[in-house]
Amino acid sequence: MEDEVDRLVAAWRRERPDLDVEPLEVLSRVSRLARHLDRARRLAFAEHHLEPWEFDVLTALRRAGTPYQLSPGQLLTQTLVTSGTMTNRIDRLTKKGLVERLPDPSDRRGVLVRLTQEGQDRADQALAGLLEQERAILAELSRAQRTELAALLRQLTAPFDNIPG
Amino acid sequence: MEDEVDRLVAAWRRERPDLDVEPLEVLSRVSRLARHLDRARRLAFAEHHLEPWEFDVLTALRRAGTPYQLSPGQLLTQTLVTSGTMTNRIDRLTKKGLVERLPDPSDRRGVLVRLTQEGQDRADQALAGLLEQERAILAELSRAQRTELAALLRQLTAPFDNIPG
DNA sequence: GCCAAGTGTCTTGACGTCAAGGTATATCCC
């Protein structure tokens, strides 16, 4: 089936036949799909009264395992936001009672952010809902295709994830 | 090579062995890659003194072909933003002299947004820069792999692009 | 023709993010 990027690429080939726009076939699809996923996720999380950014922070802590705590700096690298944003997020999650701030016993500059019991419960529920939704989206592909797609994407993301930048 | 999503998935399998987190292998990579691409594009466009959102609007008009004009409504569907956002974007691009607003001769509610000569030049230059950068990112993959990846992504994006939502 | 519903764009106010810079503490090297 045709998608919006097919139309976009066709338009460029008509308007700029001198250019090779093949890269757009991959990367414009990545950007547009991410945009659609953002919207879908927002809807899925709304059922659990969570915003996507709240989910990102809570699940980063949840994944860390007992005692469910990380420094703001560790949260930064996992969520790809700036430090000012993370400060703001931790403030708001603290007010909602989903996380709490503790002094880092080994570094007096530092802080540890810990998930509360309620934060953990909400993260677990929202994750289940998200996976259900994502499974539905991916039903378009066979298992083999999904594996193939994941492998190709890994090749593109690995340089970004491993070279700091 | 391992990427951040491999680590994320491994963490979930350790913390929630009861869940099947396979969907994350694909869709978390899509979201994270899009995030990285946003940052890279911002840098590439900065050389041409354009913001990503400016590029999005200018190139939508450029792709439309002579006389390089579209209604705000048409621009909405192409850029996936809300109408308030588009009004704001058109205002700012008008102030910078890259587009101009014209009354729609066939509908007095309507407006047409037209690219100025300068807007067209800037769009063309920035597109060339973007393609160069994207080609470098995609050099990780063979031509056959890129084609395969584009096809798999199309299968996922088509439902979003064709069913309104 | 006229009224109701639909459409196209703009306005408003709240919100989340970022970049840049500030302060406090830690680390390194002489």
Add this chain to the structure above:
DNA sequence: GGGATATACCTTGACGTCAAGACACTTGGC
């Protein structure tokens, strides 16, 4: 062990986006 540099987090102010709704015009049914 003292001073320069690095690190960790927070503060600030500007900015772009969104959701909801207002307004003006158009279209369709009677």
